[in-house]
Amino acid sequence: MLLTCADVRKTFGSAVVLDGLDLSVDEHEVVALIGASGSGKSTLLRCINLLTEVDDGTITLDGEDITNPKINPDVVRRKIGLVFQSYNLFPHMTVLDNITLAPVKVHGKPPAAARELAMEWLNRVGLADKSGSYPDGLSGGQQQRVAIVRALVNSPRLLLLDEVTSALDPELVGEVLTMIRDLKGDGMTMILATHEMGFARQVADRVAFLDNGRVLEQGPPAQVLGDPVEARTRQFLARIIEAGRL
Amino acid sequence: MSAEIHRPSDLQLGRIAYRRGQAIRSVLLAALSTAVLGTLLGVLITGAPGWARVKQSFFDWPIAREYLPEILEGLWLNIRLFVVCAVCALALGLVAAVLRTLRGPVFFPVRALATVYTYTFRGLPLIITIYLFAFGVPGLRLQGTPNVVVLGGAAITITYGSYIAEVLRAGIESVHPSQTAAARSLGLSYRQSMRHVVLPQAVRRAAPALLNDVVSMQKDVGLISLAGPIDAIRAAQIASAETANFTPYVVAGVLFVLFALPLIGVTDVVTLRAARRQNAGN
Numbered sequence: 050m051l052l053t054c055a056d057v058r059k060t061f062g063s064a065v066v067l068d069g070l071d072l073s074v075d076e077h078e079v080v081a082l083i084g085a086s087g088s089g090k091s092t093l094l095r096c097i098n099l100l101t102e103v104d105d106g107t108i109t110l111d112g113e114d115i116t117n118p119k120i121n122p123d124v125v126r127r128k129i130g131l132v133f134q135s136y137n138l139f140p141h142m143t144v145l146d147n148i149t150l151a152p153v154k155v156h157g158k159p160p161a162a163a164r165e166l167a168m169e170w171l172n173r174v175g176l177a178d179k180s181g182s183y184p185d186g187l188s189g190g191q192q193q194r195v196a197i198v199r200a201l202v203n204s205p206r207l208l209l210l211d212e213v214t215s216a217l218d219p220e221l222v223g224e225v226l227t228m229i230r231d232l233k234g235d236g237m238t239m240i241l242a243t244h245e246m247g248f249a250r251q252v253a254d255r256v257a258f259l260d261n262g263r264v265l266e267q268g269p270p271a272q273v274l275g276d277p278v279e280a281r282t283r284q285f286l287a288r289i290i291e292a293g294r295l
Numbered sequence: 296m297s298a299e300i301h302r303p304s305d306l307q308l309g310r311i312a313y314r315r316g317q318a319i320r321s322v323l324l325a326a327l328s329t330a331v332l333g334t335l336l337g338v339l340i341t342g343a344p345g346w347a348r349v350k351q352s353f354f355d356w357p358i359a360r361e362y363l364p365e366i367l368e369g370l371w372l373n374i375r376l377f378v379v380c381a382v383c384a385l386a387l388g389l390v391a392a393v394l395r396t397l398r399g400p401v402f403f404p405v406r407a408l409a410t411v412y413t414y415t416f417r418g419l420p421l422i423i424t425i426y427l428f429a430f431g432v433p434g435l436r437l438q439g440t441p442n443v444v445v446l447g448g449a450a451i452t453i454t455y456g457s458y459i460a461e462v463l464r465a466g467i468e469s470v471h472p473s474q475t476a477a478a479r480s481l482g483l484s485y486r487q488s489m490r491h492v493v494l495p496q497a498v499r500r501a502a503p504a505l506l507n508d509v510v511s512m513q514k515d516v517g518l519i520s521l522a523g524p525i526d527a528i529r530a531a532q533i534a535s536a537e538t539a540n541f542t543p544y545v546v547a548g549v550l551f552v553l554f555a556l557p558l559i560g561v562t563d564v565v566t567l568r569a570a571r572r573q574n575a576g577n
């Protein structure tokens with residue numbers, strides 16, 4: 050197992066968001082996290098990235114307990130890429146500088162090599178001509194692809210994607226989906242939180258349904274989305290179908 | 296889209312001509328009203344019963360010419376002092392601002408110290424600070440006490456550092472936490488995210504207010520005269536005492552304005568640009 054979350058608990062004040070959650074992810078596996086808004090998908094991803102401290106339980110990455118307080122979170126984060134729903138590109142830097150910042154400052158790559166790698170990736174996702182632009186000159190889909198590239202150039206062991214398509218127009222979703230499908234082809238291990246069941250069905254090896262702070266049901270997309278065992282999952286999917294998102 | 300030159304229709308040509316006519320009319324009207332107001336003011340002042348005396352004691356050309364070199368020499372001290380104080384105050388303000396934003400109980404003492412500093416020196420009148428530094432510190436009779444220029448400069452630096460700290464802190468807190476989260480998620484340390492992600496954005500946003508403080512500092516370096524060294528204002532004071540005439544002060548005042556003009560211009564441009572950026576949305 051590349052990542053194991055065991056009995057993870059997280060509360061905000063009196064609100065219990067994660068309540069003894071268990072989840073394991075194998076190398077090269079793509080897991081889609083689904084669940085109602087507020088079910089804790091983003092919170093779980095932030096816990097894995099150590100942006101939020103867990104209240105109990107352990108998270109193990111590559112056999113190492115990363116919830117151990119003695120560990121340096123900066124070192125752990127170098128192995129995990131996180132892409133936010135709202136892109137969070139740095140507005141005062143060009144696309145190229147956004148991408149090369151971490152390779153140069155964190156991983157000590159020579160700037161020229163970092164730029165070369167960044168351009169390779171930008172070429173791959175069709176954004177080479179935007180390397181000198183600032184984020185506010187890019188469309189949402191372009192910004193999101195830059196944000197993904199920014200995480201990827203650090204060669205993370207695990208990539209966390211938080212609703213990377215939810216802020217995009219339907220026509221822009223395609224660009225990002227193509228990119229993620231390509232990454233899956235490369236063997237990247239990913240956890241993606243999503244409201245797009247179609248997306249989960251297409252790219253995920255496994256779908257995990259979050260409910261009441263736990264993984265209530267998980268399995269192959271066809272089974273969880275097509276023939277769920279749990280009544281709560283069926284209810285959730287019924288509401289999604291009503292909203293026209295399946 | 297074709298690149299060939301579009302020929303405007305007669306309708307559009309008519310509109311352009313009309314707009315140009317309107318613009319010319321507005322300019323003429325504005326020029327006229329300004330001229331009228333200026334003339335009125337001029338007549339009012341020069342026609343006042345005491346104008347002859349005021350002119351004699353404030354605008355005496357021979358006196359101005361005679362003392363200009365000394366006042367200019369004094370201004371050179373103000374300029375040097377300003378440059379050193381501005382650099383030091385920006386550095387001090389930056390440190391205090393960053394210290395005030397540190398979170399966690401470990402940093403409570405430094406945070407408290409930085410807070411006390413900014414509160415105290417924003418409240419304390421600069422004149423009193425200068426007196427305390429320039430006359431109080433030498434009173435301690437410590438070995439190696441620096442001269443009054445350095446002490447007065449320190450007073451100005453410390454006072455302005457506290458203003459600058461608050462402006463920068465507001466800038467730092469206006470940068471959305473998601474920016475820090477993004478930086479940290481890439482593996483940057485707290486210091487690195489501050490240095491490469493938060494501070495550049497904070498300084499940009501705070502630039503108009505920062506520059507305003509610096510402009511204000513530019514004239515307040517004149518208060519160093521209170522501590523005794525011969526700067527432009529002190530030189531004017533001496534000249535005024537010698538001639539029993541206020542013209543030297545007017546000369547010093549004009550020189551201070553001229554010295555401030557470039558930076559005021561820069562501040563104007565930066566403020567305009569910031570406003571435009573804000574309106575363009577993020």
Ligand SMILES: Nc1ncnc2c1ncn2[C@@H]1O[C@H](COP(=O)(O)OP(=O)(O)OP(=O)(O)O)[C@@H](O)[C@H]1O
Nearest residue numbers: 061064066084085086087088089090091092093212
């Ligand atoms: N910093 C915080 N302080 C207090 N409450 C928080 C905080 N972050 C998240 N929460 C709460 O935790 C719960 C889970 O939030 P989370 O963002 O993880 O949900 P989500 O599954 O990602 O939802 P969505 O699908 O809308 O993105 C919510 O009820 C939210 O209000």
Ligand SMILES: [Mg+2]
Nearest residue numbers: 090091211212
């Ligand atoms: Mg979320």
